[in-house]
Amino acid sequence: MRVFKFGGASVKDAAGIKNVYDVLQKVGYEDVLLVVSAMGKTTNALELVIKNYFDKSAELNSSVQEVKKYHNQILMDLFEDDKNEVFAAVNTQFADLEYFLAHNKSPNYNFVYDQIVSYGELISTTILSHFMNFMGIKTQWLDVRNFIKTDANYRDAEVDWELTQKNIAKNVKRKILNITQGFLGSDENNFTTTLGREGSDYTAAIFAYCLNAESVTIWKDVPGVMNADPRYFENASLLNQISYREAIELAFYGATVIHPKTLQPLQKKEIPLFVKSFINPLLKGTSVSKGVDLEPYLPCFIVKRNQLLISLSSIDFSFIMEENISEIFALFHQFKIKVNLIQNSAISFSVCVEDKFDNFKALNAILSKKFKVEFDENVTLYTIRHFNDKAAQTVEENKVVLLKQVSRETMQVITKEV
Secondary structure (H helix, E strand, O other), rough: OEEEEOHHHHHHEEEEEEHHHHHHHHHHOOOOEEEEEOOHHHHHHHHHHHHHHOOOOOOOHHHHHHHHHHHHHHHHHHHHOOHHHHHHHHHHHHHHHHHHHHHHOOOHHHHHHHHHHOOHHHHHHHHHHHHHHHOOOOOOOOHOOOOOOOOOOOOOEEEHHHHHHHHHHHHOOOOOOEEEEOOOEOOOOOEEEEOOOOOOHHHHHHHHHHHOEEEEEEEOOOOOEEOOOOOOOOOOOOOEEEEEEEHHHHHHOOOOOOOHHHHHHHHOOOOOEEEEEOOOOOOOOEEEEOOOEEOOOOOOEEEEEEEEEEEEEOOOOOOOOOHHHHHHHHHHOOOEEEEEEEEEOOOEEEEEEOOOOOOOHHHHHHHOOEEEEEEEEEEEEEEEEEHHHHHHHHHHHHEEEEEEOOOOOOOEEEEEOO
16 A cells, blocks of 8 residues: 655645646555644634633634634535535534533643644545545545544644554455545544644654555655755755655754654655645655665755854853753753753853744843853754755855864854844
8 A cells, every 4th residue: 555645735726626636546545544734724713613612702603713714615615515515424423522612621721732633634534535536536535533532631642553553454445545644543532632733744654554554745845955055055956865764864853854753654664755846746855765765865954043052161160060050950850941052161161052932031040050151043054964065155145153073974053143
């Protein structure tokens, strides 16, 4: 079997749904399992529903109606007749959502989040499945929650691989187009769980692993994986091939290539992953598999903006030792501050961090009691894999370099605009 994953951007409207049909006509759909995300920005819209629910806001009902209206417009654009059974199927799912909002007793935010946000994927796959049937492609709609079983760690659930493997092996029919939801699973009490960041890609990898699939293809609005973000670099080039190891390295440094948790099950069974364009589906795209690290062999640029460079030095000129560093890292963990680069000398210690939750002010108050603290806000961290002099010059040009770190294959540079 082949596993295809279509993200929210590919199914954001009726034209997107029709394009998925066209893609399948071009690349084939027998022995295919589709993993599909919520449509467009539906997850964001459902997060607003959750916020209004917890705030006991008068806007709760209208935020639900907005989600309904958006999907209803897509239905009207796809199906000529509102007597088509898809309308009743989608209405039933919205009725289930409204029933949950009216009767839920749990105050647990993460639990409520997973129950509500899951309707995005359930509705998108229902619409897609009905449209494929309408167009003459017979489908099997699978509720992923009957297949992927997890613990009850809502919003970042761990997969029970043994049970999941058993469910998938027993219940996925071949020789038909299977359509299921990304991002979701369920716990032992059959409550919905979600799989955390990049959950839909991970879902595709879970099914591929359990089905011993031939390949996984992630369909995007770009021709494949580029060596740099075209928004920041002119002449970004397509990478034809990346090894699993290289993709994990790039992801570690912040490239939005493929999340490592998606690659791990694929790597175990050496199942190749393709990143292809749903606009030009017959182009080769990028292959992530065992083999050469990079083809073509080019420097790869990763940019992280809005970083914070913190330098700590001991007030009494004593050495910064392991116990100091472990104490500092414990504080970073406590304040949810993500560390992206470390450099230390005898009496100083520098880190480039991401302060997503605006906790640095509180952290600084604690650090200042023990260390002299200096910091630069809004700096940019450039990481260059397989760097050369020209690549280094590209990122350093017309900027103030605050810190540079070089290893065998990777250069990291922290800069500030002049």
